[in-house]
Amino acid sequence: MSRVTIHDVAAAAAVSIKTVSRVINREPNVRPAVQTRVEAAIRKLGYVPNRAARSLAGARSFVIGAIFDNPNPHYIIAVQRGAMATCRQSGYHLAIEEVNTAKNAAAQMRAMLATARLDGVILSPPVTDCAAVLDALDAKNIPYVRLMPATAKGRSPVIVSDDAAAASQAARHLWDLGHRRIAVIAGPDGHSASALRLAGFRHGIAAAGGDAHQVRVVKGDFTFRSGLAAGHTLLAEKNHPTAIFASNDDMAAGIYSAAAQLGLRIPDDVSVVGYDDSPVAELVWPPLTTVRQPVAEMAAEAARLLIEGRGSDAPHTFELPYKMIMRGSTGAEPRKGR
Amino acid sequence: MSRVTIHDVAAAAAVSIKTVSRVINREPNVRPAVQTRVEAAIRKLGYVPNRAARSLAGARSFVIGAIFDNPNPHYIIAVQRGAMATCRQSGYHLAIEEVNTAKNAAAQMRAMLATARLDGVILSPPVTDCAAVLDALDAKNIPYVRLMPATAKGRSPVIVSDDAAAASQAARHLWDLGHRRIAVIAGPDGHSASALRLAGFRHGIAAAGGDAHQVRVVKGDFTFRSGLAAGHTLLAEKNHPTAIFASNDDMAAGIYSAAAQLGLRIPDDVSVVGYDDSPVAELVWPPLTTVRQPVAEMAAEAARLLIEGRGSDAPHTFELPYKMIMRGSTGAEPRKGR
């Protein structure tokens, strides 16, 4: 336990507790020699600062909040993992909060902020674009960092990954495999990520020399079921597409089912690319080629900005690299007589 | 913000701050009249106690930990939701921690407990049965409550739901629909919940008048894929079972796929019952009849015990009711000529 106090460290290093405090907080004006001595004492005694005392004496609470309204547990867990790792390193707590964007978000935020003293907040979609939430935070003057926002990007530091470029790469990948009849299963209309992915994909086709207008688009809603339906729509036709890009993995899994039911093999008869690298991507057979968005890393970066007090800096955009994960669901365009 | 301090409340109620403190902490020896007066002042001023100060002055940290090593995000989120709700009400934080049971859990626990001062810990499977974790907690004398433990139940307060009884009810349900050729897809051998569900199911069949030995059992590993494989194994036969009980929903979904591929309809040709009421249960078609384990409620109860300081009480078992959710995947045994 925290039986060791700052006093013990001060005594061991033969300095005042204030100097130890300076070292802990990386404050300037400590001679290197002294700093080394203090750090040695800290390590030797296994000293861990008392969060409550620091919080009471200082202005910080050492608690970072993460606000969610996301139906996807995988996503939430990924954000938590990333943010948590950074928080733990810096002696911060991560407080998970849920806000229902649809139902008087302002009131919920007010209630939440009244109880929890937060040093900073991480916002992920869809709260990342909820004006009521941002307003509440601004009103209390609490710094926040947003993940993948679609709007008001100048309003705060922002962490993104380039969905459009990723989709573009997916298009290129399919094109290079020889596919020419290509379809996309898009997400619902209002969804910004979906729009980005579709646009990026089209752009990729065009860049590869194809005609973006010939990319067939079917609408889905990110569920397995909608992917299944879309799959049936697309694959039942005689000249069905030889490659399909689904805006998320669940819908891609739906295509798998539709293909199976129609007697089509993946990737021999039809190639499939998903998005998200969710667990289902490795559960299906053949494993799904997909795009991994660095969710945990983005959350970790957000936490870092907040902890370093740069949460309210001149708004800046940090971009983290996506990664296309090649697995077994994509193959050469089938050339057998047609 | 917490601009209002205990002083303000004391002044408003014309008592000493110590008396306000007594009211906040529900300490004895406060006259009802005074208590009412103080509570009125608290409400009127919107006073919220400063957690850091309480923690520093007192012995509590106001942080409850939840330790996970669970591959299932749905489960984790459910536990979090439940525990969180209780914690927030009582002004506690919930700290999420991850421990890899397989890899030197003792060291991980030591590292974790050195930094985080926890008033209590909630353990869910599989950490709930990890001796190294329990030992570490005992060593630090930190109270803990366990969810659904399989072993050492006397070692701490324990929260359970009766999986065996639920499986038994599922068996009864299938039996009453007329099914006689019934199969179970079990989980992996070491898994206690799986064993419980299987035993309960058999017991239910026997209790209904059937022969438990005739229940065909196929092993799975809780993944969709293993359910698919098991489904193929079971349904490819001529006299395939008319009803299948899967030990979890993911495997039940696998059966759906197998059935579809084999041209069998659910529930006309084969009835399916799952377990967990995970999101997939409502995603598949027809929606899956399944059993809901009150995960969030169990976690909430655990948090309550811990917060009320009964975490280290004479170990006691709290049982919460499961609920069988009837949806569309079960129907009468098919009597058409066979």
Added chain:
DNA sequence: CATGGAATTGACAGCGCTGTCAATTTGCTC
């Protein structure tokens, strides 16, 4: 109405740390 024990209340000293500000040391300049 005095008396004694129990119930109630409050004064006060920190909890372990940081902010402020004054004291001390250091590093240059001439």
Added chain:
DNA sequence: GAGCAAATTGACAGCGCTGTCAATTCCATG
């Protein structure tokens, strides 16, 4: 080496609350 500004360090006063313990009030008795 004196003189001075800048760098470094430490003394001290709390942060808002709870634990301790003494003071006060209450209440039933005799």
